[in-house]
Amino acid sequence: MQLDVFTLVPHAYAWLTEQRPVATVLGSELDLRLFSYRDSTPLRAAQVDDEPYGGGAGMVLRVDVVAAALDAAYGGEPAHPVIALSPQGRQLTQATVEQLASERHVTLLSARFEGFDERIVEHLASDAISVGPYVLSNGDLPAMILVDAIARRLPGALSEGSGELESFSDELGGGLEYPHYTRPAEFRGWHVPEVLLSGDHARIESWRKEHVR
Numbered sequence: 001m002q003l004d005v006f007t008l009v010p011h012a013y014a015w016l017t018e019q020r021p022v023a024t025v026l027g028s029e030l031d032l033r034l035f036s037y038r039d040s041t042p043l044r045a046a047q048v049d050d051e052p053y054g055g056g057a058g059m060v061l062r063v064d065v066v067a068a069a070l071d072a073a074y075g076g077e078p079a080h081p082v083i084a085l086s087p088q089g090r091q092l093t094q095a096t097v098e099q100l101a102s103e104r105h106v107t108l109l110s111a112r113f114e115g116f117d118e119r120i121v122e123h124l125a126s127d128a129i130s131v132g133p134y135v136l137s138n139g140d141l142p143a144m145i146l147v148d149a150i151a152r153r154l155p156g157a158l159s160e161g162s163g164e165l166e167s168f169s170d171e172l173g174g175g176l177e178y179p180h181y182t183r184p185a186e187f188r189g190w191h192v193p194e195v196l197l198s199g200d201h202a203r204i205e206s207w208r209k210e211h212v213r
């Protein structure tokens, strides 16, 4: 899968690309490309944003800057999904992650300050996604959330089986995963459920089914 992120801080993604599962699939199942709006801006002095029409605080990411960045990368209007990261977008769910992970090519657009000129969302993006009902300072944490969530659904990203029985998965009926415990079996009088120490796989299985939330 090709995942392209347009940002003002490509270097900020270095940490993410060193972490599993992104690092595991990079170069095989995942080709992650980072584009800086500044590299293709048609404006002088690497300008990318401007004051809002109508006045008010903050700066707005310019439509001509984003159009130039997409033209430079794709030589025209991309046929694949182009997602603007915005608190005003539809809220991200695991179902959306699964759908995006099945695409061959996805582009993410990050903004900062006051956000996008609305014409970017209307005409250059095909979708707008929010990572939650709160406001972050820029779209790079949201973009990293998407890169991580998508990467872990790609083949080979996780050890066998660990991606299937997870919160929100079909296997758990969209519910939350059952609780996990590890050693010690008792700590400060807090005991691990006896069934999990029994070695009886059938009982463990049915205990886990009962404890899907």
Ligand SMILES: C[S@@+](CC[C@H](N)C(=O)[O-])C[C@H]1O[C@@H](n2cnc3c(N)ncnc32)[C@H](O)[C@@H]1O
Pocket: 085, 086, 087, 088, 109, 110, 111, 112, 113, 114, 115, 116, 129, 130, 131, 132, 133, 134, 135, 136, 137, 138, 139, 140, 142
């Ligand atoms: C400070 S925010 C802009 C907020 C915008 N003025 C508003 O009130 O809706 C700057 C940028 O951060 C990103 N961002 C902030 N919160 C986000 C969220 N919950 N989901 C996705 N992107 C977000 C978007 O790219 C946004 O354009």
